[in-house]
Amino acid sequence: xxxxxxxxxxxxxxxxxxxxxxxxxxxxxxxxxxxxxxxxxxxxxxxxxxxxxxxxxxxxxxxxxxxxxxxxxxxxxxxxxxxxxxxxxxxxxxxxxxxxxxxxxxxxxxxxxxxxxxxxxxxxxxxxxxxxxxxxxxxxxxxxxxxxxxxxxxxxxxxxxxxxxxxxxxxxxxxxxxxxxxxxxxxxxxxxxxxxxxxxxxxxxxxxxxxxxxxxxxxxxxxxxxxxxxxxxxxxxxxxxxxxxxxxxxxxxxxxxxxxxxxxxxxxxxxxxxxxxxxxxxxxxxxxxxxxxxxxxxxxxxxxxxxxxxxxxxxxxxxxxxxxxxxxxxxxxxxxxxxxxxxxxxxxxxxxxxxxxxxxxxxxxxxxxxxxxxxxxxxxxxxxxxxxxxxxxxxxxxxxxxxxxxxxxxxxxxxxxxxxxx
Amino acid sequence: xxxxxxxxxxxxxxxxxxxxxxxxxxxxxxxxxxxxxxxxxxxxxxxxxxxxxxxxxxxxxxxxxxxxxxxxxxxxxxxxxxxxxxxxxxxxxxxxxxxxxxxxxxxxxxxxxxxxxxxxxxxxxxxxxxxxxxxxxxxxxxxxxxxxxxxxxxxxxxxxxxxxxxxxxxxxxxxxxxxxxxxxxxxxxxxxxxxxxxxxxxxxxxxxxxxxxxxxxxxxxxxxxxxxxxxxxxxxxxxxxxxxxxxxxxxxxxxxxxxxxxxxxxxxxxxxxxxxxxxxxxxxxxxxxxxxxxxxxxxxxxxxxxxxxxxxxxxxxxxxxxxxxxxxxxxxxxxxxxxxxxxxxxxxxxxxxxxxxxxxxxxxxxxxxxxxxxxxxxxxxxxxxxxxxxxxxxxxxxxxxxxxxxxxxxxxxxxxxxxxxxx
Numbered sequence: 146x147x148x149x150x151x152x153x154x155x156x157x158x159x160x161x162x163x164x165x166x167x168x169x170x171x172x173x174x175x176x177x178x179x180x181x182x183x184x185x186x187x188x189x190x191x192x193x194x195x196x197x198x199x200x201x202x203x204x205x206x207x208x209x210x211x212x213x214x215x216x217x218x219x220x221x222x223x224x225x226x227x228x229x230x231x232x233x234x235x236x237x238x239x240x241x242x243x244x245x246x247x248x249x250x251x252x253x254x255x256x257x258x259x260x261x262x263x264x265x266x267x268x269x270x271x272x273x274x275x276x277x278x279x280x281x282x283x284x285x286x287x288x289x290x291x292x293x294x295x296x297x298x299x300x301x302x303x304x305x306x307x308x309x310x311x312x313x314x315x316x317x318x319x320x321x322x323x324x325x326x327x328x329x330x331x332x333x334x335x336x337x338x339x340x341x342x343x344x345x346x347x348x349x350x351x352x353x354x355x356x357x358x359x360x361x362x363x364x365x366x367x368x369x370x371x372x373x374x375x376x377x378x379x380x381x382x383x384x385x386x387x388x389x390x391x392x393x394x395x396x397x398x399x400x401x402x403x404x405x406x407x408x409x410x411x412x413x414x415x416x417x418x419x420x421x422x423x424x425x426x427x428x429x430x431x432x433x434x435x436x437x438x439x440x441x442x443x444x445x446x447x448x449x450x451x452x453x454x455x456x457x458x459x460x461x462x463x464x465x466x467x468x469x470x471x472x473x474x475x476x477x478x479x480x481x482x483x484x485x486x487x488x489x490x491x492x493x494x495x496x497x498x499x500x501x502x503x504x505x506x507x508x509x510x511x512x513x514x515x516x517x518x519x520x521x522x523x524x525x526x527x528x529x530x531x532x533x534x535x536x537x538x539x540x541x542x543x544x545x546x547x548x549x550x551x552x553x554x555x556x557x558x559x560x561x562x563x564x565x566x567x
Numbered sequence: 568x569x570x571x572x573x574x575x576x577x578x579x580x581x582x583x584x585x586x587x588x589x590x591x592x593x594x595x596x597x598x599x600x601x602x603x604x605x606x607x608x609x610x611x612x613x614x615x616x617x618x619x620x621x622x623x624x625x626x627x628x629x630x631x632x633x634x635x636x637x638x639x640x641x642x643x644x645x646x647x648x649x650x651x652x653x654x655x656x657x658x659x660x661x662x663x664x665x666x667x668x669x670x671x672x673x674x675x676x677x678x679x680x681x682x683x684x685x686x687x688x689x690x691x692x693x694x695x696x697x698x699x700x701x702x703x704x705x706x707x708x709x710x711x712x713x714x715x716x717x718x719x720x721x722x723x724x725x726x727x728x729x730x731x732x733x734x735x736x737x738x739x740x741x742x743x744x745x746x747x748x749x750x751x752x753x754x755x756x757x758x759x760x761x762x763x764x765x766x767x768x769x770x771x772x773x774x775x776x777x778x779x780x781x782x783x784x785x786x787x788x789x790x791x792x793x794x795x796x797x798x799x800x801x802x803x804x805x806x807x808x809x810x811x812x813x814x815x816x817x818x819x820x821x822x823x824x825x826x827x828x829x830x831x832x833x834x835x836x837x838x839x840x841x842x843x844x845x846x847x848x849x850x851x852x853x854x855x856x857x858x859x860x861x862x863x864x865x866x867x868x869x870x871x872x873x874x875x876x877x878x879x880x881x882x883x884x885x886x887x888x889x890x891x892x893x894x895x896x897x898x899x900x901x902x903x904x905x906x907x908x909x910x911x912x913x914x915x916x917x918x919x920x921x922x923x924x925x926x927x928x929x930x931x932x933x934x935x936x937x938x939x940x941x942x943x944x945x946x947x948x949x950x951x952x953x954x955x956x957x958x959x960x961x962x963x964x965x966x967x968x969x970x971x972x973x974x975x976x977x978x979x980x981x982x983x984x985x986x987x988x989x990x
Binding site for chain 1: 576597598599600647649650652653654655656657658674675676701702703704705706708709711712714715716717718819820821822823825857858859860861863864867868870873874894896918921922924925927928931932934935936937990
């Protein structure tokens with residue numbers, strides 16, 4: 146996907162011009178090196194910024210304003226891309242060609258008002274707003290365990306010890322949040338504009354000149370242009386097995402795999418093929434053997450988080466089938482070193498090629514693709530296809546030898562004889 | 568083929584009903600992907616009916632429609648339809664709801680090959696004792712995961728307590744015990760009755776040539792014999808207006824209390840068109856519980872309530888079901904607050920008018936996505952029996968006074984209250 150880049154004074158502005166959509170997507174991205182405390186800061190901050198501004202301090206007033214300008218969506222979130230964390234504010238709105246003149250500017254200014262006009266005074270956020278947001282965050286963290294799927298995913302992430310600069314577990318997040326004051330958070334908020342780089346993306350049928358004027362007139366901050374440290378790579382630790390019990394009927398199995406010493410080509414392409422032949426989709430080795438042949442589960446799949454050099458395997462099983470399931474997963478991983486068919490390889494490649502073709506069908510995919518090139522080292526779409534064509538069965542077998550099982554986490558259910566209260 | 572146009576968003580839809588009865592809707596869009604979805608108007612809400620070519624009504628095990636969905640992928644020649652989709656680089660899946668079962672694929676190429684696979688998927692059943700038995704373990708795991716999740720478990724209980732006789736009250740996937748009674752004969756009875764093309768619709772959106780596509784579909788069905796249309800007879804239920812059970816508490820290892828409040832509203836005697844009625848209900852619920860409401864603001868500021876009150880609605884035969892749910896530290900008066908807010912039918916014309924702009928935004932946004940356009944058409948066929956090409960005009964034609972009158976005619980008193988709390 147073609148894009149243009151405008152180097153502004155202290156931020157970068159990227160345009161992907163396309164007439165295929167009636168909506169326009171604008172994404173503001175702050176990035177800097179990740180810290181473990183940031184997870185807590187940002188979660189509470191988003192709640193404060195999105196639920197009131199100094200112009201519209203109450204949620205209902207803010208929402209009324211949004212509805213009056215054709216209800217643009219405004220959301221904040223974050224992504225960790227290896228060593229960096231990106232915090233984004235995204236807005237999607239209907240192109241004013243379909244509504245009324247002035248709505249493009251109004252939508253962007255409305256979105257940015259969440260960033261620049263928070264409900265705050267004298268160097269801290271409004272105390273009531275802060276307390277509500279902090280309380281909601283703490284309660285959300287406390288109840289992660291209520292959802293066995295989510296909890297097992299959090300736990301395997303913790304057990305894999307992903308980040309070199311450390312990570313808060315669930316309880317540490319809660320303790321840190323409890324210690325935070327409104328002033329602390331406001332100080333962190335100010336660093337968004339002084340310690341981050343800023344990259345802004347516009348996807349849609351937008352005039353570069355018009356949008357550059359609107360955005361440059363609204364963006365304020367002492368942003369830094371900086372080198373990005375992108376990927377985490379290390380040797381696998383010795384395998385550890387962790388079991389916790391739960392009152393659920395089903396057990397959740399989560400397995401962490403680490404890729405060791407990958408080349409750039411392996412990281413970008415071969416690892417994707419490896420992950421998907423092993424556990425991506427219906428015809429994957431794991432699905433065919435664990436689900437279809439042995440009826441051990443409803444789902445089993447592998448998912449790759451390559452900025453961290455890891456993949457995870459997830460399955461919902463009966464606890465008494467734990468040994469059999471883990472044995473079969475290990476056997477399929479071993480098979481990846483020796484037995485991969487042309488058909489398996491081609492299937493993964495075809496899905497990948499189709500995904501490349503489909504990128505242009507959604508603004509979100511376009512944005513992700515361009516961000517992969519800007520924030521990571523993703524190749525252009527045409528090079529991605531050419532490079533994927535080069536991946537051979539031997540490449541996949543070789544990478545299979547570099548994949549190590551590092552952690553197994555079991556949330557063990559089925560222990561209670563008590564009948565389901567239904 | 569009849570060509571229709573979605574007003575406001577300038578998208579055409581080509582409609583045709585084939586001789587076999589299949590309804591086809593094709594919406595070309597300037598995209599690479601094409602999404603084709605085949606829907607049979609048979610879901611978990613049908614458990615008693617007269618099977619095609621049989622004289623007597625039969626009662627089938629709970630979870631059969633969902634089980635059938637799984638087993639449609641098994642074929643006599645050993646071919647694996649999911650593998651065909653995947654070998655073609657397509658994404659595909661299937662789902663069963665209370666009302667329908669749908670199968671779909673999405674891909675930017677090999678459209679006709681994938682379409683053939685989709686048609687094979689729904690026209691070639693193959694059920695044996697062995698392949699039915701094999702599926703039991705897989706579906707049992709799916710059921711267990713559902714009941715383990717407190718957010719799903721509370722929904723199952725709420726539905727059980729809203730309806731007394733309508734089978735919508737049961738979980739779509741059934742229970743571990745009920746699926747044990749499913750046999751190939753049961754599956755064939757359901758298939759032969761509900762998978763006839765006259766009970767199905769095919770919706771295709773995206774990079775598609777309508778003329779070539781309809782020709783392909785016609786030729787496919789011309790080679791199959793669907794002359795003997797089933798006369799579908801489904802058991803009627805005498806469902807009371809009252810909810811079956813007013814409250815229930817279930818116990819699980821949860822941190823806080825999860826609450827769900829289901830309202831059963833009779834739609835038997837409404838005197839306006841269903842699309843309009845649904846639009847008024849949507850607006851009303853959003854004014855009273857959505858972002859612009861004082862209620863939502865108060866909830867956000869109340870530390871006892873741990874998130875917004877989620878709400879949604881659907882139609883189950885003659886009843887509108889409105890569902891509210893959230894999490895609370897203590898249950899206190901949360902149910903009363905929802906009840907009082909729903910039944911305080913005052914709202915301003917100023918708030919009402921905000922929704923004209925929102926409706927335009929929604930339809931325009933949907934028209935940007937192959938998936939959302941497909942879902943919109945498929946949903947409208949299921950809900951209203953036709954595609955609402957004048958969807959935005961319907962909104963523009965709404966008026967405040969009629970909305971007030973309509974809302975005042977509805978009885979929002981019948982409700983069931985469910986709590987999940989610590990053991």
